[in-house]
Amino acid sequence: MAMNALALAPGPILRRDDRDGVTTLTLDDPASRNALSEAMLAALSATFAALAADRSVRAVVLTAVGPCFSSGHNLKEMTARRVDPDRGRAYFTDILGRCSAMMQQIVALPQPVIAAVQGLATAAGCQLVATCDLAVASTAARFCTPGVNIGLFCSTPMVALSRNVAPKHAMEMLLLGDMIPAEEALRMGLVNRVVPAGEELEAAQALAARIAAKSTLTVKIGKRAFYDQMGLRLSDAYDHASAVMVENMLARDAEEGIGATLAKRQPRWEDR
Known part of the structure; x- marks a missing residue:
């Protein structure tokens, strides 16, 4: 500590x-x-x-x-x-x-x-x-x-x-x-x-x-996307959020988290 x-x-x-x-x-x-x-x-x-x-x-x-x-x-x-x-x-x-x-x-x-x-x-x-x-x-x-x-x-x-x-x-x-x-x-x-x-x-x-306790990469992506989309028109906000989610889906932690959910175990975050 x-x-x-x-x-x-x-x-x-x-x-x-x-x-x-x-x-x-x-x-x-x-x-x-x-x-x-x-x-x-x-x-x-x-x-x-x-x-x-x-x-x-x-x-x-x-x-x-x-x-x-x-x-x-x-x-x-x-x-x-x-x-x-x-x-x-x-x-x-x-x-x-x-x-x-x-x-x-x-x-x-x-x-x-x-x-x-x-x-x-x-x-x-x-x-x-x-x-x-x-x-x-x-x-x-x-x-x-x-x-x-x-x-x-x-x-x-x-x-x-x-x-x-x-x-x-x-x-x-x-x-x-x-x-x-x-x-x-x-x-x-x-x-x-x-x-x-x-x-x-x-x-x-x-x-x-x-x-x-959560993936810092995921939290970072989510916080940035939250504020970025607030000033956009609805259609632009969805386009931006979809693009962010695609990149997030390709991240190692998303692969690990989804895999852990399907395997019914706790995820092991690598923050990447």
């Missing part, structure tokens, strides 16, 4: 633990409510880049410490740049671009990412949950896109939110900025499961362990 930690000065705001093919990433900056600050974005981006190339990692769990999963962008950092000659335009463009790129890293990651939400997830923090492939929420978790209440519509969180929940649910969250309890988030499809407070990490890791 290997364990690693990623630390950026002045402290370990993002921790990484590896156990049996499952990597758990923990946002550990409760003083800033685990804001997606410059440092946190850099840490997440670097870690996701490393995970993408790490074949020993089969699933990822993303969690946090403190009462807040993530409060979204660090508004203090952003406000401080209003004194720039361009009133912060270049900085805002850069930081929002970096955040969007990090979110897309999660989607592009070959391993599924499961959010374990213990507390409040607001604005880009809610976006982070919506971006993950799966999400387990504590009964204490709350979700909100409150930008409209401070004159800053949650436009980038809207992208992930609108791809997870029905349009009218997304618009209600975006237009009202109300706090959504965990059970309502479950009904809307923003999270997969709600568990008693304190059990969300264990539940997310249990899901990750089940995924880790």
Whole structure:
């Protein structure tokens, strides 16, 4: 069992633990409510880049410490740049671009990412949950896109939110900025499961362990195809999915898995 930690000065705001093919990433900056600050974005981006190339990692769990999963962008950092000659335009463009790129890293990651939400997830923090492939929420978790209440519509969180929940649910969250309890988030499809407070990490890791027991090649193919087909017309989506399935059928693990099913035995994955 290997364990690693990623630390950026002045402290370990993002921790990484590896156990049996499952990597758990923990946002550990409760003083800033685990804001997606410059440092946190850099840490997440670097870690996701490393995970993408790490074949020993089969699933990822993303969690946090403190009462807040993530409060979204660090508004203090952003406000401080209003004194720039361009009133912060270049900085805002850069930081929002970096955040969007990090979110897309999660989607592009070959391993599924499961959010374990213990507390409040607001604005880009809610976006982070919506971006993950799966999400387990504590009964204490709350979700909100409150930008409209401070004159800053949650436009980038809207992208992930609108791809997870029905349009009218997304618009209600975006237009009202109300706090959504965990059970309502479950009904809307923003999270997969709600568990008693304190059990969300264990539940997310249990899901990750089940995924880790499957062929990583198959999971990688399936995750990529899922997101690729979402933006296509129905006929194009079927054409793409059919082509993907043909290639998958020719993979060694598909041959092994089908053979094992017919022989009524457990498959032995080679991840190829």
